[in-house]
Amino acid sequence: MPVFYDCSTAPSPRRARIVLAEKGVAHDVRQIDLASGEQLSPEFRAINPACTVPVLALDDGAVLTDNAGIAAWAEAVQPDPPLLGTTALEKAAVASWNSRIEGECFMAIAEVLRNRAKGMKDRALPGPENYPQIPELAERGRARLGHFLDRFEAHMAGRGWVATNDFTLADITAGVALDFAQWIKVDANEGRPAIAAWRERLAQRPSFAL
Amino acid sequence: MPVFYDCSTAPSPRRARIVLAEKGVAHDVRQIDLASGEQLSPEFRAINPACTVPVLALDDGAVLTDNAGIAAWAEAVQPDPPLLGTTALEKAAVASWNSRIEGECFMAIAEVLRNRAKGMKDRALPGPENYPQIPELAERGRARLGHFLDRFEAHMAGRGWVATNDFTLADITAGVALDFAQWIKVDANEGRPAIAAWRERLAQRPSFAL
Numbered sequence: 001m002p003v004f005y006d007c008s009t010a011p012s013p014r015r016a017r018i019v020l021a022e023k024g025v026a027h028d029v030r031q032i033d034l035a036s037g038e039q040l041s042p043e044f045r046a047i048n049p050a051c052t053v054p055v056l057a058l059d060d061g062a063v064l065t066d067n068a069g070i071a072a073w074a075e076a077v078q079p080d081p082p083l084l085g086t087t088a089l090e091k092a093a094v095a096s097w098n099s100r101i102e103g104e105c106f107m108a109i110a111e112v113l114r115n116r117a118k119g120m121k122d123r124a125l126p127g128p129e130n131y132p133q134i135p136e137l138a139e140r141g142r143a144r145l146g147h148f149l150d151r152f153e154a155h156m157a158g159r160g161w162v163a164t165n166d167f168t169l170a171d172i173t174a175g176v177a178l179d180f181a182q183w184i185k186v187d188a189n190e191g192r193p194a195i196a197a198w199r200e201r202l203a204q205r206p207s208f209a210l
Numbered sequence: 211m212p213v214f215y216d217c218s219t220a221p222s223p224r225r226a227r228i229v230l231a232e233k234g235v236a237h238d239v240r241q242i243d244l245a246s247g248e249q250l251s252p253e254f255r256a257i258n259p260a261c262t263v264p265v266l267a268l269d270d271g272a273v274l275t276d277n278a279g280i281a282a283w284a285e286a287v288q289p290d291p292p293l294l295g296t297t298a299l300e301k302a303a304v305a306s307w308n309s310r311i312e313g314e315c316f317m318a319i320a321e322v323l324r325n326r327a328k329g330m331k332d333r334a335l336p337g338p339e340n341y342p343q344i345p346e347l348a349e350r351g352r353a354r355l356g357h358f359l360d361r362f363e364a365h366m367a368g369r370g371w372v373a374t375n376d377f378t379l380a381d382i383t384a385g386v387a388l389d390f391a392q393w394i395k396v397d398a399n400e401g402r403p404a405i406a407a408w409r410e411r412l413a414q415r416p417s418f419a420l
Contacts, residue, residue: 134350
């Protein structure tokens with residue numbers, strides 16, 4: 001059975017956890033304790049030299065070391081329910097929104113957190129190398145997030161889901177990101193009724209309790 | 211016929227230009243002059259409010275506003291030659307490497323360029339909002355790029371192509387990125403024979419002359 005390397009408190013592996021649940025991909029779980037730096041241990045480096053979770057280790061020895069790889073694999077081995085779109089335009093919309101949410105939202109939140117938190121000194125980026133915090137980047141991340149959320153509210157007005165008429169990977173990425181925003185004390189719902197209504201819909205999915 | 215909004219000198223639209231050429235997707239071209247800020251004009255904002263190229267405007271009125279969307283659409287409408295992998299593991303490898311190259315390489319180069327260039331004052335990020343340059347981010351980008359290139363050299367040793375046994379989107383993203391690195395005076399080939407040999411192979415593809 002595939003082994004999923006997870007960290008139950010962290011936003012990045014939560015994205016893959018939800019994908020695997022939506023797809024019904026059975027797997028064992030190993031928790032990696034990011035708080036104590038277990039991702040930097042020799043044992044975990046041997047599994048993923050990039051020192052990040054999520055990781056999905058397959059039965060045939062292949063190791064998928066990020067959300068992009070896990071989502072693409074899961075869609076191919078278990079097409080139902082489709083999470084990456086069905087028609088060409090849907091596939092484009094999912095890929096585009098997923099990429100945009102990663103860059104403009106997820107990354108912006110991470111920039112705020114990692115460049116300010118005392119516990120993340122010299123850990124301004126995930127991975128094997130240390131990088132010093134850049135306080136201006138935390139500030140910029142907060143500004144970027146605000147701009148993104150306003151655009152996202154306009155986009156979500158009158159829509160059921162982020163990228164297509166159905167729940168897709170873009171909803172997973174955005175939903176996990178906006179829960180992550182609470183770590184930097186940003187309530188994305190405040191003054192944004194379309195986002196709030198969509199997050200209510202997300203909260204009704206069993207996978208989002210994971 | 212689809213209209214491709216391009217900027218012949220810029221790396222991001224070059225990625226989509228190569229995808230369309232590899233797929234043989236016929237299109238008209240409109241050049242957007244990034245040097246003079248045409249991407250911020252009301253006319254272009256009406257096409258893509260994110261103020262970026264590439265953009266592909268389709269006959270049915272749909273507008274694809276980034277590389278992620280254009281690549282996903284092109285793979286769906288024109289499966290041959292496949293650029294996103296064929297088996298589940300190949301699809302995972304292409305998605306994973308593409309994402310990694312974007313984050314660890316393309317972004318690192320852009321950070322150096324945009325946070326240093328005099329002509330990019332207050333344009334530290336693309337898009338409709340202005341952000342001040344952060345000199346530390348330029349420094350960090352240069353360090354990140356060096357680490358990535360060393361890892362990439364180790365990965366490419368003995369390989370023909372980046373993600374699978376065939377040329378894929380990951381080769382396009384990486385190849386365009388390493389040409390882009392010359393803008394910040396980084397020669398990725400120097401001391402890295404596997405990268406140099408792979409770039410020789412890329413240079414033989416007609417699409418890479420675009």
